Amino acid sequence: MSSINTPKGSLTRSTAILLGLASSTVAIAGMRAFRDTLAAAFLALVLVVTCHPLQTCLRRRGAPGWVGVAVTMTTIYTIMAGLVVALVTAAARLVTLLPDYATQFEKLLNQAARRLEDLGVTPEQASTTVGRLDLSKLSGLLQNILSGLTSAGSNLMFLVALVFFLAIDGDQFARRLDMAAESRPLLVDALRAFARNTRRYLAVSSLFGLVVAALDVLALHWLAIPLPLLWGLLSFITNYIPNIGFLVGLLPPALLGLLEGGVARMLWVVAVYSSINMVVQSFIQPKVVGNVVSLSATLTFFSVVFWTLVLGPLGALLAVPMTLLTKALLIDSDPAAQWLRPLLGDTTAEAAEEDATPSAQSKTQSP
Structure with a gap:
């Protein structure tokens, strides 16, 4: 049946998927x-x-x-x-x-x-x-x-x-x-969107990082943990790692809390860091970042895991920009792949579709 429905000389869907997976594996290994x-x-x-x-x-x-x-x-x-x-x-x-x-x-x-x-x-x-x-x-x-x-x-x-x-x-x-936009307008627009979204992501992450770092410094000073300013700076840097970055910044002050005041002090440090992360980095920041860069929270978390495995520790810091560049080259610049954008959390694509639907209906209803 597949040979009857498939045009001569074209690949079946299963073959195209297998070839795509194989080429992706080779690219990731490279x-x-x-x-x-x-x-x-x-x-x-x-x-x-x-x-x-x-x-x-x-x-x-x-x-x-x-x-x-x-x-x-x-x-x-x-x-x-x-x-x-x-x-x-x-x-x-x-x-x-x-x-x-x-x-x-x-x-x-x-x-x-x-x-x-x-x-x-x-x-x-x-x-x-x-x-x-x-x-x-x-x-x-x-x-x-x-x-x-x-x-x-x-x-x-x-x-x-x-x-x-x-x-x-x-x-x-x-x-x-x-x-280049004269011959490849969609690709150029995608690259410009990548640059714009990357700057927005870093700006938002820096703003939330400063808030989290300031709260962490105040909490560590209250808990009498040595070098609170240094660990606040570390939490600011690790804030650029979505979802799991606070765990990296938590380890040094938690260890010092254990050595300084025992298990109770360590639990206080963990509780304070977790509370700040829960409110700022888990509830507020992912929503703002997702709206700014048009990526879903699930895709953002998966990108951290994937790019860390591919590029090492630096991949965790670059996970969101790397995902934005991949999306720009493979999806945003391809007219046939535009349907994937809303699935990845691109709210601009959803808004464009909503704006286009009433206009299309009005055209069909007009005499």
Whole structure:
């Protein structure tokens, strides 16, 4: 039957789906093979796209093109330096603080062993179980993370160089898009929507990140957790990871709460962080971000998981912009794929359909 209904020389639907899955698998495997370079390149693209309005604004005010390029590069390099310094400082300070809590950690282990014995565990089994917990192992893990951050010099230099060339090309890129729009208007519109939505997403995430960071700093100061400003800065950075970013920012202050005041203090830190996340990041922010970038909350969460598996930890930070670019290239620029946009949470497509329906009805009813 499929051979009768299918035009000669065309593929059946099942064959097209299988070929699409196979090609997607090959493409994903290729991206994983070059994950470090690809993640750094896309991070540079996102930073340049975000700061590109500075060039446009300066050009409109009559400034030479090289001034806009210099201001853009300076802004991007400042942001990059701030992020690197914040992450390295957070890891380094936690490594230096942990040895000071060796006595408290030993007391917690003894309390845990006695608690296990009260629950019916033999003293030997309790000692064996508790003995697997070692503060030096955690310090070693943090030192490995810190060394990994500091040894990323080659990727950092690549990122710096790529930002330089992208900023130079960005000065003329708007004109090149206008020229390309004559033959590929839908693709150019999709790329412009990607840039616009990426800037909106980063603006909204930065605003909510500042709110969450300020509330976290106040809560940590009230709970007497060491270095509240540093952990507030860490929560601001991890806010760019949708849905699960707060867990990364929660670990250091929760650990310090356990060492500083025991299980009760740690539970207070977890409760406060979870409450702030529940209200701001789980209820308010996803709704606002979804409306701004036209992506559903489910797709946003899945994008974090997918791009983290493909690109590594940096993929979590770039998950939403990567999804926006994929959507622009594969769906927004393809007239045959426009029906997928409302399914992905694109409210602009739904509004366009609602606006188009009454007009179409009026045309059919008119004599």
